[in-house]
Amino acid sequence: MDLHRVSGWSMLAGLALLPGLAVAAGKCERLVVTGSPDAPPYLWQDPQNPKQLVGASADLLQHVAAELGIKVELLYAGKRAQALDEVRSGRMDMLADAPLMAGELQSLDYIHPPLLENDYLVWTRKDSPLVYNDVQDLHGHAGALSEKSRMTSAFGTFAEQQLTLSRTANLTQAFQKLLLGEVEFVLAGRYSGMAMAQTLGMANDLIARAQPVDKPGLYLAVSHNSACNDPWLRGQLAKKMTELPASGLTETVLQRNIERWNAQQKQSVSTPKQ
Structure with missing residues (x-):
């Protein structure tokens, strides 16, 4: 056996794998996400753990992220304006419920189509x-x-x-x-x-009344200053946003979170204050 030939093939095989390895190494594995803390059933603070945000937007994003192999943390960052500041600065990677505003295009990349239509x-x-x-x-x-x-x-x-x-x-x-x-x-x-x-x-x-007067989108918006903001992430998220409406998952998740919100409100009323 020609050892030089074997080592040459090994080197070529290794080089062929490098682009894939580079993509894997560059892929973002964890996103820190925030949003409005008082917008049920989309997002609100978890009464059991106020540092976390829960709701339909959180559930849908977790579902999408799991399919992409990305870990997502939905964290409370203050009121809506404070949450926006945290994402603009890059201290947090993404907003889960951003309204489309032209003035924010200089600091955020909006993923189209929206995660939800309101x-x-x-x-x-x-x-x-x-x-x-x-x-x-x-x-x-x-x-x-x-x-x-x-x-x-x-x-x-x-x-x-x-x-x-x-x-x-x-x-x-x-x-x-x-x-x-x-x-x-x-x-x-x-x-x-x-x-x-x-x-x-x-x-x-x-x-x-059945006829909507307005249909604003609630978008995923990635900070320009996020280390995770790259073409792979934006492209994969856009693909998933396109697939979501046909999946039938959105309506199910919204109804489930209306029930969840109401159950929490009843529990907070019935629980005596210490």
């Missing part, structure tokens, strides 16, 4: 005489909107100019105003509205 619906009392077929029917009627709502910029401009909307600190206050008859409608997300109506015991008193 349909905003018109919520009214069940006995409301309001005739609603499209958003033009809301002209001249008093409505409410939580300050935490994140509409598309186009609809936000339209609402500001064309609708009569009072801003409330949160969705709870908006729904309370609706039930008291202080406003005729509330603009709220399909699933966030569902979760809050059930939590407040208003599910039998309120109704969501």
Whole structure:
């Protein structure tokens, strides 16, 4: 046997493996992710472990990351603005629920399509005489909107100019105003509205009209300053985001997290304070 030939083939085989090894070595194995801490059923602080964020966005991201062989930690980083600052700086790698904002493109790479679409619906009392077929029917009627709502910029401009909307600190206050008859409608997300109506015991008193007025996306957004931000990660995440809607998993995960949120609220009410 020609030892020189064998060693030559061994060297060639080793060189052929190097690109693959380089990719494996460069692949990000752990992502530190954050987002809004008060946006059920998408994301909220885990009452059992307040350092962690749980919710539909967390579950879907964990599912996708597991398929890519990446470990993900969903951590609380403060209010929404603080979470954004942590990701901008690169101290955390990614936001799990970023609204698409042109001003953030200089610091974040948005993964398209979005992880979730947050349909905003018109919520009214069940006995409301309001005739609603499209958003033009809301002209001249008093409505409410939580300050935490994140509409598309186009609809936000339209609402500001064309609708009569009072801003409330949160969705709870908006729904309370609706039930008291202080406003005729509330603009709220399909699933966030569902979760809050059930939590407040208003599910039998309120109704969501079927036609969305706005459909902002909740995007995965990777920091430009993240060591994990590379073409492989962005490409794989985009591929998974494209596959998610057809999987049927999204609806299941959202419903499960509405139940989870409500169970936690009931538990916190029934648990005596020490």
